[in-house]
Amino acid sequence: MQIEIAIVAAIIFYILTKSGKISISKLIADNEMYLRRLKEEDYDFYIRAKYGDQVNPDILFNKRLQNAFIIMILVFCLLLKNMSYVYFIIVLIVGFAFFKLDYINLKSYYRRHLNEIDTMLPYYLKGLEILIQHYTVPVAIGKSMEDAPEIFKDGLKQLINEINAGNDTIDPYMNFAREYPVRDSMRMMRLLYRLSLGRQERKQEQLLAFSRTISNLQQKARETKYKNRLEKMEGKTTKMLITTGLGVMVLLIIAVLIIMNNS
Numbered sequence: 001m002q003i004e005i006a007i008v009a010a011i012i013f014y015i016l017t018k019s020g021k022i023s024i025s026k027l028i029a030d031n032e033m034y035l036r037r038l039k040e041e042d043y044d045f046y047i048r049a050k051y052g053d054q055v056n057p058d059i060l061f062n063k064r065l066q067n068a069f070i071i072m073i074l075v076f077c078l079l080l081k082n083m084s085y086v087y088f089i090i091v092l093i094v095g096f097a098f099f100k101l102d103y104i105n106l107k108s109y110y111r112r113h114l115n116e117i118d119t120m121l122p123y124y125l126k127g128l129e130i131l132i133q134h135y136t137v138p139v140a141i142g143k144s145m146e147d148a149p150e151i152f153k154d155g156l157k158q159l160i161n162e163i164n165a166g167n168d169t170i171d172p173y174m175n176f177a178r179e180y181p182v183r184d185s186m187r188m189m190r191l192l193y194r195l196s197l198g199r200q201e202r203k204q205e206q207l208l209a210f211s212r213t214i215s216n217l218q219q220k221a222r223e224t225k226y227k228n229r230l231e232k233m234e235g236k237t238t239k240m241l242i243t244t245g246l247g248v249m250v251l252l253i254i255a256v257l258i259i260m261n262n263s
Contacts, residue, residue, distance in 0.1 A: 038099070040103055043061065044057040045179065048154055049106075049109075052151065064102050065099065071094060072092070072095035076088075121185060124144070126218070127144060128141065128144045129210060132195060137192055137193075138163045138196065145157070158175065158179075159172045159173065173190070174186070176189055188213065
C-alpha cells in the first residue's frame with residue numbers, strides 16, 4: 001500500500017509541477033543566496049575540465065539542486081505513512097547524497113583524465129615557446145589562447161587580466177599553476193615569469209632553458225602515456241583471465257552436481 005501511495009503522490013507532484021502550481025526552480029531562485037553555500041569551491045573547475053566553456057556551471061548546479069529536491073520529495077512520499085524524525089533525517093541524507101553524487105562523478109572524471117590533461121600542458125607550452133621568440137610573454141600568452149586546450153582557456157584569461165590590471169608579480173602565474181596542479185606546472189610558470197622579466201640580451205639563453213624543460217616534460221608525458229596504455233592492457237588481460245577462470249569453475253561445479261544427481 002505504501003508504494004501505491006508513493007506512486008500516486010509522485011503522479012500528483014508531476015502534474016502540479018507541469019501545470020506550474022509547484023515550481024522547484026522558483027524555490028531555488030528565491031533561496032539562491034543560501035543554496036549557493038552548498039556549492040563546492042572547485043565545482044566550476046571540474047565542470048570546465050569536462051565540458052569546457054560550452055556549459056554554464058551555475059545552470060548545472062541549479063539542476064543538481066532541482067534533482068536532489070525531486071529525490072527528497074519522492075523518498076518523503078515513500079516514507080510518508082510511517083514518517084518520523086528518523087525518517088525525515090533519512091530523507092535529508094538521501095537528498096544530500098544524491099546532490100553530492102554529481103560532484104563525486106565529476107571529480108572521478110577529472111582524476112581519470114588527469115594524465116590526459118597533464119600531457120596537454122607541455123604541447124601548449126611548446127607552441128607558446130615559438131610565440132615568445134617574437135613577442136613578450138604576456139602578448140604571447142594572449143595570442144596562444146585561441147589554440148590553447150579548452151581546459152586552460154579560463155585560467156589563461158584570468159592570468160592575462162591580472163597582468164593587464166598591473167600585477168607584475170609572480171602571483172598571476174602561480175594562481176594559474178594552482179588552478180591546474182599538473183606535473184611541473186609550478187616550475188613552468190616560474191620560468192615564464194622569469195622570461196617576462198628577462199632583458200632582451202638574456203632572452204635567448206632563457207628560451208633555451210625553457211625549451212629544454214618543455215622537451216623533458218614532453219618525454220615524461222609520452223612515457224606516462226605508454227605506461228598507462230600498458231597498465232590498461234594488463235588490466236584487461238587480468239579481467240579476462242579472472243572471468244575465464246570463474247566461468248570454468250562454475251562449469252566444473254555444474255558438471256559435478258549433474259554427475260552426483262545421476263549417480
